[in-house]
Amino acid sequence: MQFMLLFSRQGKLRLQKWYVSLSDREKKKITREIVQTILARKPKMCSFLEWRDLKIVYKRYASLYFCCAIEDQENELITLEIIHRYVELLDKYFGSVCELDIIFNFEKAYFILDEFLLGGEVQETSKKNVLKAIEQADLLQEEAETPRSVLEEIGLT
Amino acid sequence: GPEGPNLIEEIRGAKTQAQEREVIQKECAHIRASFRDGDPLHRHRQLAKLLYVHMLGYPAHFGQMECLKLIASPRFTDKRVGYLGAMLLLDERQDAHLLITNSIKNDLSQGIQAVQGLALCTLSTVGSAEMCWDLATEVEKLLLQPGSYVRKKAVLTAVHMIRKVPELSNIFLPPCAQLLHERHHGILLGTITLITELCERSPAALKHFRKVVPQLVQILRTLVMTGYSTEHSISGVSDPFLQVQILRLLRILGRNHEESSETMNDLLAQVATNTDTSRNAGNAVLFETVLTIMDTRSAAGLRVLAVNILGRFLLNNDKNIRYVALTSLLRMVQSDHSAVQRHRPTVVECLREPDASLSRRALELSLALVNSSNVRAMTQELQSFLESCPPDLRADCASGILLAAERFAPTKRWHIDTILRVLTTAGTHVRDDAVANLTQLIGGAQELHAYSVRRLYSALAEDISQQPLVQVAAWCIGEYGDLLLEGSCEETEPLQVKEEEVLALLEKVLQSHMSLPATRGYALTALMKLSTRLRGDNKLLMKSPGSTQRDTPIFHLLRAAILEKMPLVERGGTQDEEAKESKEAQLSEAALVSTEPPVRRPEAPRGRGLGRASTPSPAPSALSPSCFSLHTPASVPNLRVFEREGLQLNLSFVRPPETPALLLITVTAVNTSGADVTHFVCQAAVPKSCQLQLQAPSGDTVPAQGGLPVTQLLRIFNPNKAPLRLKLRLTYHHLGQSVQEIFEVNNLPAETWQ
Numbered sequence: 001m002q003f004m005l006l007f008s009r010q011g012k013l014r015l016q017k018w019y020v021s022l023s024d025r026e027k028k029k030i031t032r033e034i035v036q037t038i039l040a041r042k043p044k045m046c047s048f049l050e051w052r053d054l055k056i057v058y059k060r061y062a063s064l065y066f067c068c069a070i071e072d073q074e075n076e077l078i079t080l081e082i083i084h085r086y087v088e089l090l091d092k093y094f095g096s097v098c099e100l101d102i103i104f105n106f107e108k109a110y111f112i113l114d115e116f117l118l119g120g121e122v123q124e125t126s127k128k129n130v131l132k133a134i135e136q137a138d139l140l141q142e143e144a145e146t147p148r149s150v151l152e153e154i155g156l157t
Numbered sequence: 158g159p160e161g162p163n164l165i166e167e168i169r170g171a172k173t174q175a176q177e178r179e180v181i182q183k184e185c186a187h188i189r190a191s192f193r194d195g196d197p198l199h200r201h202r203q204l205a206k207l208l209y210v211h212m213l214g215y216p217a218h219f220g221q222m223e224c225l226k227l228i229a230s231p232r233f234t235d236k237r238v239g240y241l242g243a244m245l246l247l248d249e250r251q252d253a254h255l256l257i258t259n260s261i262k263n264d265l266s267q268g269i270q271a272v273q274g275l276a277l278c279t280l281s282t283v284g285s286a287e288m289c290w291d292l293a294t295e296v297e298k299l300l301l302q303p304g305s306y307v308r309k310k311a312v313l314t315a316v317h318m319i320r321k322v323p324e325l326s327n328i329f330l331p332p333c334a335q336l337l338h339e340r341h342h343g344i345l346l347g348t349i350t351l352i353t354e355l356c357e358r359s360p361a362a363l364k365h366f367r368k369v370v371p372q373l374v375q376i377l378r379t380l381v382m383t384g385y386s387t388e389h390s391i392s393g394v395s396d397p398f399l400q401v402q403i404l405r406l407l408r409i410l411g412r413n414h415e416e417s418s419e420t421m422n423d424l425l426a427q428v429a430t431n432t433d434t435s436r437n438a439g440n441a442v443l444f445e446t447v448l449t450i451m452d453t454r455s456a457a458g459l460r461v462l463a464v465n466i467l468g469r470f471l472l473n474n475d476k477n478i479r480y481v482a483l484t485s486l487l488r489m490v491q492s493d494h495s496a497v498q499r500h501r502p503t504v505v506e507c508l509r510e511p512d513a514s515l516s517r518r519a520l521e522l523s524l525a526l527v528n529s530s531n532v533r534a535m536t537q538e539l540q541s542f543l544e545s546c547p548p549d550l551r552a553d554c555a556s557g558i559l560l561a562a563e564r565f566a567p568t569k570r571w572h573i574d575t576i577l578r579v580l581t582t583a584g585t586h587v588r589d590d591a592v593a594n595l596t597q598l599i600g601g602a603q604e605l606h607a608y609s610v611r612r613l614y615s616a617l618a619e620d621i622s623q624q625p626l627v628q629v630a631a632w633c634i635g636e637y638g639d640l641l642l643e644g645s646c647e648e649t650e651p652l653q654v655k656e657e658e659v660l661a662l663l664e665k666v667l668q669s670h671m672s673l674p675a676t677r678g679y680a681l682t683a684l685m686k687l688s689t690r691l692r693g694d695n696k697l698l699m700k701s702p703g704s705t706q707r708d709t710p711i712f713h714l715l716r717a718a719i720l721e722k723m724p725l726v727e728r729g730g731t732q733d734e735e736a737k738e739s740k741e742a743q744l745s746e747a748a749l750v751s752t753e754p755p756v757r758r759p760e761a762p763r764g765r766g767l768g769r770a771s772t773p774s775p776a777p778s779a780l781s782p783s784c785f786s787l788h789t790p791a792s793v794p795n796l797r798v799f800e801r802e803g804l805q806l807n808l809s810f811v812r813p814p815e816t817p818a819l820l821l822i823t824v825t826a827v828n829t830s831g832a833d834v835t836h837f838v839c840q841a842a843v844p845k846s847c848q849l850q851l852q853a854p855s856g857d858t859v860p861a862q863g864g865l866p867v868t869q870l871l872r873i874f875n876p877n878k879a880p881l882r883l884k885l886r887l888t889y890h891h892l893g894q895s896v897q898e899i900f901e902v903n904n905l906p907a908e909t910w911q
């Protein structure tokens with residue numbers, strides 16, 4: 001996978017994960033083009049389209065578009081499953097996720113994605129394991145924010 | 158924290174873009190300040206805010222150093238946000254990214270898994286080639302340590318490193334053998350991905366990993382047979398992500414390799430037959446299986462099975478499934494043509510898809526499936542499609558039909574009919590050479606001249622808007638108008654056409670605002686030819702008006718054509734290009750100009766394929782724009798300027814009184830000998846002070862025994878009333894010889910220029 005974009009029906013970007021190296025300007029240009037192209041599609045159209053030398057796989061969940069760019073040899077149908085799995089993870093984590101959750105907790109959306117995909121590839125196929133990892137990280141974070149432990153004080157976290 | 162949501166709320170509360178910018182500017186100033194002298198404990202919150210602002214599209218480079226500081230902090234919260242910031246704000250192009258290498262190195266080697274995970278994640282997302290070089294051995298170490306959480310991430314980080322630095326394959330190839338014994342799905346999946354990457358980059362690695370084909374087959378078999386495992390299944394399919402990845406690797410290993418292909422044969426058949434197809438997850442696996450079967454040396458029966466699966470996909474309610482089926486079938490239509498042919502009816506059904514991306518695929522596939530036995534039926538389907546298809550597919554559909562017709566036309570008449578129908582339905586979308594091709598086709602089919610001219614006349618009578626159709630019809634009427642008027646044709650309905658009707662129709666074309674200049678040219682040429690054929694005499698322009706009923710319409714029509722201003726054609730323009738192409742003999746002051754004859758010789762080679770270049774359309778330009786009076790045309794005597802072995806060249810002149818600067822010369826070539834004159838080309842030159850335009854001649858064959866002459870119109874614009882000189886160059890074949898004659902017309906009457 002080369003990149004994943006989440007955006008609203010008004011074209012506002014909610015998450016952007018780039019797995020290829022591009023300048024900020026290029027990323028903005030690509031994002032604009034793709035958002036425009038997808039928003040112009042009619043609701044009954046299929047989830048795949050060809051864009052430059054890539055394949056775009058997208059699906060709308062409520063008010064959010066989830067969009068992935070994959071290479072020619074990658075499987076479109078399994079990419080749909082990747083998108084769906086990510087939505088399920090978000091849903092489990094936030095409890096009936098909606099766009100607002102992702103807006104106000106965008107870092108969490110990234111953290112969850114980073115436990116599911118790595119370098120553009122699937123790293124964990126067990127929903128349970130992904131959610132467990134996030135839970136543990138959240139716990140670690142909480143501990144860090146509570147009054148400093150002795151270890152922290154002497155610089156040995 | 159209290160500050161974070163407030164910022165987002167505030168931004169969302171902004172009513173206008175300007176307001177939003179204001180809020181953000183204010184906030185960024187605050188963030189900057191807090192980076193400088195704020196509490197380091199809250200730094201991560203400030204960076205988080207900045208990241209939100211960045212996502213909205215605002216600049217955030219001043220946060221880069223903060224990322225570094227946060228990453229270097231011992232606190233987990235700091236690292237978490239810091240690394241996220243690094244992934245969003247840093248990329249290879251900035252030097253700053255190298256500065257995190259050390260932090261990453263430290264974090265990789267310390268003991269907290271979550272921290273190692275952050276470091277690996279960042280490395281695999283924004284790690285540059287240099288960073289990969291620096292940290293490869295650290296990652297290699299992590300591949301072999303016990304914890305599965307870190308190990309699965311290390312494997313995929315290795316994948317990224319190889320993509321950045323292929324030489325690192327040397328480090329990451331050896332551990333694969335052991336990793337392949339993993340039970341943990343995540344590690345196994347990562348390992349398969351890693352092996353895939355290695356094989357794609359190196360033929361040596363590919364060869365090396367062929368020996369694991371049996372092991373891969375076993376892993377997949379176990380996966381498929383184990384049945385339902387809640388943790389990894391989707392809709393009853395065991396870990397489809399892992400299945401797909403294994404199948405993909407098998408494809409790479411089995412490609413062009415008999416032995417490997419054989420080893421996986423049974424398993425592929427098993428997966429192909431047993432995978433649940435009720436949901437997308439199963440179909441995703443099935444799809445990958447089909448791709449692997451088709452791309453390896455599979456047994457014939459297995460290949461047929463695969464194509465049939467795609468055939469079933471075409472009938473699936475889910476349009477995504479139909480889409481991948483169409484794209485896959487298109488890829489294999491050459492290699493497995495007869496298997497794909499079996500699904501032709503279903504493919505043709507897909508033409509009716511409302512989704513244009515599907516109907517486009519269906520069109521491509523349909524065109525690829527046309528052959529000599531199904532061409533009639535398929536053309537029928539494609540013609541129906543052409544009538545209602547989305548506009549961006551029309552050109553491709555039209556040219557596809559024309560190409561298929563050319564390759565597989567069962568009869569010439571069917572071919573003509575087909576082209577005619579395409580021109581009628583989608584005339585504006587056909588390529589330039591369609592006109593030339595059709596005229597050539599008709600020209601070469603003598604037995605169909607009567608039929609063609611009748612069909613074209615009827616089509617033209619109904620609709621004069623489709624330019625290519627009008628052009629061909631006009632040409633045809635000009636060539637075979639006599640067949641239109643006399644006799645009957647059994648193949649069409651009885652059609653009584655009178656001369657006046659034909660002329661009226663051509664007039665309509667001339668006067669229509671829809672007619673392009675080229676179209677008007679065709680119509681005019683047709684009129685010229687008709688005038689000679691209908692009345693057997695070539696002095697059309699000399700007849701005084703009102704002398705017979707028949708003159709007036711022609712004059713009217715010529716006048717009608719002369720509506721626009723004459724484009725002042727410089728010695729440049731299209732005729733110059735043609736002059737470059739033709740042999741240039743230096744003739745006194747002027748460059749030679751000529752035009753190509755409109756009817757192409759049958760043996761002229763033409764390109765094949767949809768992408769063929771368009772041949773230059775013979776585009777006779779419209780007649781001079783100045784009107785000439787109907788009452789007193791200038792009367793200049795005719796001139797015979799050339800005679801050789803029965804071939805005679807005559808010139809007739811007209812000086813329209815309203816435009817004294819204009820001289821119209823009709824060149825007429827007549828052949829009284831016993832053998833045809835062929836390849837006849839006449840070129841002309843005039844003094845620099847004059848401008849010359851040649852119309853396309855009526856033909857390039859001057860038939861023997863005084864048959865139908867070849868006529869050509871020259872238009873000379875001589876505003877300074879300079880003494881006129883005219884040089885002619887003739888080239889032709891006659892009596893077994895190639896002839897070239899160059900001469901000056903000596904006795905041009907003074908009335909032609911004074």
